[in-house]
Amino acid sequence: MASASSSAKSPIIESLNARRIFETLSKTEKLYAHHLSRAAWNGARIIMDQVSAESTSIFDLIMELHNVSEGDWTEYGEDQGVEEVHVVKFLEYAAIFLHNIGNYFGQGDQKFIPQLPEPEFRKLASGSAIAKKIYERISDAMYSTMPLCLGYPSETGQAQSRYYISSGDAEPFTKDEISSISQILQDRGIHQENTEFVKKLSRADNGYSFTVFQASIDLPEAPILLSSTMREGKEFTVVLLKANHRKQLEKINDELTAALAYCANDRQKLVLQKLIESFKTGDMEAYKESQRHWVKDIQPAVENIFGFVEPYRDPAGVRAEFEGLVGLVDKDETRTLTALAENSARFIRLLPWTKGFTDNDGKGPFEKELFEAPDFTSLHTLAYCSSIIFPGINLPNFNDIRQETGFKNVMIANSMNPPGRDSGADHSLPQEAIRVDPSLESEYIKHYQATFYLWVVFHELLGHGTGKLLTENSDGSFNFDKENPPINPVDGKPVSSWYKPGETWTGLFGDIATSVDECRCEVVGALLVRFPGVVGFFGYTDETHTTPKDMELNIYLQLGCAGLRALNNYIVEDKKWGQAHSRAHFAIMRILLQAGDDFLVIKENAQEQTLTVYVDQTKTKTHGIPALSDFLLKLHMFRSTANVKECREYYEELTEPSEQFLRWRHIIIANAAPPKLFVQDNTIINSDGEVVLLGYSPTLEDLVDSWVDRNI
Known part of the structure; x- marks a missing residue:
């Protein structure tokens, strides 16, 4: 890859394998996990759209080339007159793109471009009318080093953000404009995690109109006017329009609805029902209610995380990227984590802001009065649909829920080596x-x-x-x-x-x-x-x-x-x-x-x-x-x-x-070291109604195959 933070070295691929825990699940738990996993992967196109304008088309191009080649990349390359070395470079680009779910690195937010020469990529795309059409549309954006990173949109074009899109002749968003619109939303009680802003130039008076797009399935008859003001004789309007990411949210909700039939308890049903409501209406209060129930669902056999979760990629630190995670609890590893959590209150007193204080049970005024031991589990992820695969997670991010209801911690055990278990991978050097x-x-x-x-x-x-x-x-x-x-x-x-x-x-x-x-x-x-x-x-x-x-x-x-x-x-x-x-x-x-x-x-x-x-x-x-x-x-x-x-x-x-x-x-x-990529499992339901786990080898070809099999 060519970018500010990548190298031409071939990537290292590891398997994010969950088979050992999956085989211990009951039939009902497997069906629950299957539908949740399908819901998670259907969020991938939302992530791609949040990354760059060309990402979803790059994904479609990769899928179409797999379709026309039938996965035999060597023979297809020969048919198109492309040397094997360039076919491998295409597969490396495809694998890195799929791992990051977009053409910007999840770690670092810098753009990467294909290592194979542009004419060779063009030859590969010429084997299909569909692929050729997609390639002609996005090749310039795919190969251009600019914008080189994600961030506040800049007039020089060095940074871009899909959270703040300027349409037509409109100048890039300013920080003041983003702050002003955010304040309007806050004043109206509208949560912003699932929003994106679009700026348009008003032809009437050269003022600006701003549209706040909110992720939802529901589509109101008309946009909702949030604000209209005059600035220096020009009108500036802000409206709210729902139904962003509508198609993908419908698919996600279909799978969440199917999963309802296999919930282990009423608490899990409430979690999914509130998630479904939130994705349907765009209401983040419904989402927060789902998280309150989720926190109280202690050590389920099958864990899940869904929604517009982490704001890392919003330069303003507010709007969040979609994420879908389904994990299987490793009971043996979880026992130790649970014991640690149950004793965590006394460990807080080792931290420096508690020193010298005797109130609040020795924890002082800058620590919560009550620290209830959170659920702390070790997971083997069956599906981790995110631009970054973190080794550990602490959620929810809403501080009121954390202080009033609690939170959960999870360790992504199959992405690392917990003590006493060696995967054979070297993470040390x-x-x-x-x-x-x-x-x-x-x-x-x-x-x-x-x-x-x-x-x-x-x-x-x-x-x-x-x-x-x-x-x-x-x-x-x-x-x-x-x-x-x-x-x-x-x-x-x-x-x-x-x-x-x-x-x-x-x-x-x-x-x-x-x-x-x-x-x-x-x-x-x-x-x-x-x-x-x-x-x-x-x-x-x-x-x-x-x-x-x-x-x-x-x-x-x-x-x-x-x-x-x-x-x-x-x-x-x-x-x-x-x-x-x-x-x-x-x-x-x-x-x-x-x-x-x-x-x-x-x-x-x-x-x-x-x-x-x-x-x-x-x-x-x-x-x-x-x-x-x-x-x-x-x-x-x-x-x-x-x-x-x-x-x-x-x-x-x-x-x-x-x-x-x-x-x-x-x-x-x-x-630089070569990039490390994960290939993940899939599940299918066979003709007998049984859920079957599909595993993949840690190769470029199998990583691409795993995404083809997801059929998103």
């Missing part, structure tokens, strides 16, 4: 340009997987699961003592800011919200990995193969490598970060470099084009822990007290790469 000091490399590899797994576990449970937002309610009451406000442990002064009625974390902090929170959670996980009493839940002691001391060193090495790898996803031309987690990892690395006394050192070898990470393991307690603890406390207090001004100033300065970091970025990109 960083990419070619990034090395670990030779004196530490063998230990790094030996203890990497155990440390990484627990880092993710603590990130989800005690990162996303902790924290209290100081809030003023709509009735004028407060969830803290307004007359005697708590003392901010950062500056020793009473807090002077909080969330006003209607304000939310993502809405107030905007584009930095998700990255700051992911950063906070990553540091929580990194700090907790060192505690023997915490990692002991997973059997790690001073006598085991991996000890708590081994993990304490390993996590700092991982943080150093992750911070360097993050530079892949910094887009120089647009001066923005393409992924929230990457920005967070870079910030943590900066903090550790600033700890001083050569605690964390990055050694650059210009001749070999390598960057080597070294950690002085004698200084983890004197330098590493204090640096991370102070950093975590700042982030937590910014978030808890709605201190967006100081947070933005601090975080933006911290995450602005210097010339040295940009030089390192060049080394990393020039020696």
